[in-house]
Amino acid sequence: MDLFHALVILHIVTGTVGLVAFWIPVGTKKGARAHRRWGWIACYGFLGAGALAIAMALLSLYGPQTRIPSVTDRTLFAGLFGWMMLYLGILTIGFVDYGLAVVRHSRERARLRSPRYQAVIAAVVVSGAWCGYFGASIGQPLMVLVAVVGIVAMALQEVFIFRREVPRGAHVGEHFRALIGMGISAYTAFLSVGLVRSFPEQVFNPMIWAGPSVIGVSLILFFTLRSPNRRRPARASGPARAGN
Template structure:
């Protein structure tokens, strides 16, 4: 029978395996033509990898919080450890799953977004908001602003999704593409942040609480969102004005 430590290490190994698949495949949909077969294949590989990594992150977080053994005794601030590697990892795992679920769902139900109002999808969004709220509250209590920041980002993202789901009038036909894109970029941000935390504590434990390192995935992800959003607006501007773009 596996001890708590052996079980945790087994979960870490599986988390790394699924995470490597997701983290590698994540760049495929960004680099390939949107809607093409290769784009879909890379996207599915990234989503399934991140689903596995997210579920395993949740399992590791619960073991960190409630397991019988104290992992990483070199970390003396146990309250902060419980925050970052317990409640924050639990939240990031849930957030990753939430982004994957929504990113795939908006494409599946692009012709009937009201399907996203069902309990099936709303329960996942609620789980993200609840775990995010507790992550933020706990972060405030232990004086770690990073936990509050990532909680706010995730909760705001869920609220933006709800605006799309519950709006009374139907949005323009292609609006779901932007929703799909932002959700899967968010998936990458949360997964990279959670995955980084597992590696940091082993490779550079002295920097494990460095907020600059933890904020890296968010900076890159938000930059990608802004870049592709502006690029999409520039491409749509000639069509919106009735002027065809000049061929290159």
């Protein structure tokens, strides 16, 4: 077994752990022990899958050209299984990092402005911009779509990070949306590994690839509309007027 196929197996294992564990914290009481425990398992699973996706993407771009013999268009292969996979791996890690950070620093939101967190967001934006550019240059709107979704998500995160005031508890919505985004990117990256081997004739079907994004973005929009971020921050009570 060569290195690439060993990475594929590890990617499937870690991705399966994340994909299964992901739904338990979504469906359990927020803050409960099961929510926290399974949330950590899902996050670590997705972090592993994201890192392995990056490694496989780099091997696809710079390794032997026969990784998937059924794909004869090597430029298209480099786009979908190289640059898009690389971007999705970074995006998955970025969502996990932010989703955990907004809870860890819920009382010190300014910590999210540090180079440590801004570098991760910048990596997502740069890789997404290149993915979108490469996709546009080879006529693949799918690559442009996933790039736009990730870049917009990063922009919304920056709005939250740099806002002067946010409502109390707003970090909960940010946490949820980030981890839903994590699920979108991980499911999409996972499809690119498993789908091409099980159903190679469907590997470029845009409806299959768009499925996780449609479902995930719908959930994000639904919870965004219900989020306290849409309410104005409560004003602090001022001193009582003289004579009252």
